Amino acid sequence: MPSLDLLATFLEIYRAGSLSAAAHRLGVTQPAVTGQLARLEEEIGEQLFVRSRKGVTPTPRAAALASRVSLHLDGLRDALGSSEAEPTLRGTVRIGGAAEIMTLRVLPALAPLTGRGLYLRAAFGLAQDLLNDLAADRLDLVVSAIRPTHQELFAVPLVDEEFLLVGPPSMARTVDADRLRTAPADALAALPLVAYGEELPILRRYWRSEFGHRPANPVALVVPDLRAVLAAVEAGAGISALPRYLAEPALAAGQIILLHRPEAPPLNTIYLAVRRGGRPTRPSPSCASGSLTRQPDGKGSERRWRRIYVTA
Structure with a gap:
């Protein structure tokens, strides 16, 4: 990605x-x-x-x-919020998302806002749990890997995650190259998996998208953090499917190998989710009061976050 x-x-x-x-x-x-x-x-x-x-x-x-x-x-x-005029910001934004994309992409992008006075509170967790917190007014924004189904929430597509099937070089060398081209699922069937969850959420999606069925491979390790999944793959524990943004540095360094080259890699859309209507207000510890205002875009009853700004 x-x-x-x-x-x-x-x-x-x-x-x-x-x-x-x-x-x-x-x-x-x-x-x-x-x-x-x-x-x-x-x-x-x-x-x-x-x-x-x-x-x-x-x-x-x-x-x-x-x-x-x-x-x-x-x-x-x-x-x-536009930073062209660099206005002073006051207040708190409570934002949630998966630990990996928040750590590597979202929080670094938001860090400059803290220098202008905005107070950020980040929460990590599973998408559905975070969306429940958003609906219950415990969060203001959620970067979600699933589209929310709550009627009180609205989401816009933010970016598409592209997934790659990767493994350690030592395991890649054991796979028959000709068989990998003609029958990739069969060629990879004996290799152990490093999974993000017990139900193999990312791997299951990759296998069904590319091979038409769930993976039948043995599972070597389950860990609910994609950075830990990458570390385990690099260490030789097994193969896995990872977002391109996470896997690419290790691929470039030769620490892992791309095992499968589909014509169009599987995608997962990341959404920016907010509550419909309302005016969430959370004071910052450094100021007396603050508010976050959501503006309608004028297209019927549909609303999206056109701007976040904070006023005293």
């Missing part, structure tokens, strides 16, 4: 029409923008822009990508 930084840079290039203009908008150097674009194109495996003296022209793939991500990136910017 490409990082939000790469997608945000891509969108600025697409809208500005040139690398230099995008760099100016982002407040970074042109080589930095060029480097981020190159990384994104490498991850996607396709050229996104045709360069010329007049700037850049988006390819059809770029147009499709911009159409898919622009609404979500703009919505996330609105939800987190």
Whole structure:
């Protein structure tokens, strides 16, 4: 899954029409923008822009990508508040999500807001438990791996997680390459699994999506943290399916091996979920009072978080 930084840079290039203009908008150097674009194109495996003296022209793939991500990136910017004027923030935002994506993606992105006075309280847990807390007004935002079914909640797609089937090099060498190409599930059937949960939630989805049935492999280890799953795979405990953003550094370092190359890797949509209506208010320990206001987008009764701002 490409990082939000790469997608945000891509969108600025697409809208500005040139690398230099995008760099100016982002407040970074042109080589930095060029480097981020190159990384994104490498991850996607396709050229996104045709360069010329007049700037850049988006390819059809770029147009499709911009159409898919622009609404979500703009919505996330609105939800987190524009930093252009750098206003002082006051109040508390209670946000929940899975420990892995919160630790590696969400909290680093939100960290600058704490320097402007916002107080963040993060909660880790399973998606359904966190959505229940959101519905009960114990959280304000949830980054959820499942779409909420509560009538009082509303969610917008945030980003798609792409899953990769990986294993340690020592195990990969035991798999017959020809059989792996023609009958991958059979070729991998003897290899032990490192799972995120007893019901093999991610592995089950991968096997059903790509092979048409549940995995029949023996299970070597179950641990409810994808970072621990990765560490166990690196140590040789077994094979597993992991999000690209988590697996990619270890793949690049040769600590794990990609075992299967589907035409389109399985995806899981991550949602940003909030309560419909209402005006949650939680005072920050550092201020007397605060509030978070949700604004309707004007499209019928549907509401989404257009902006989060905090007032005294």
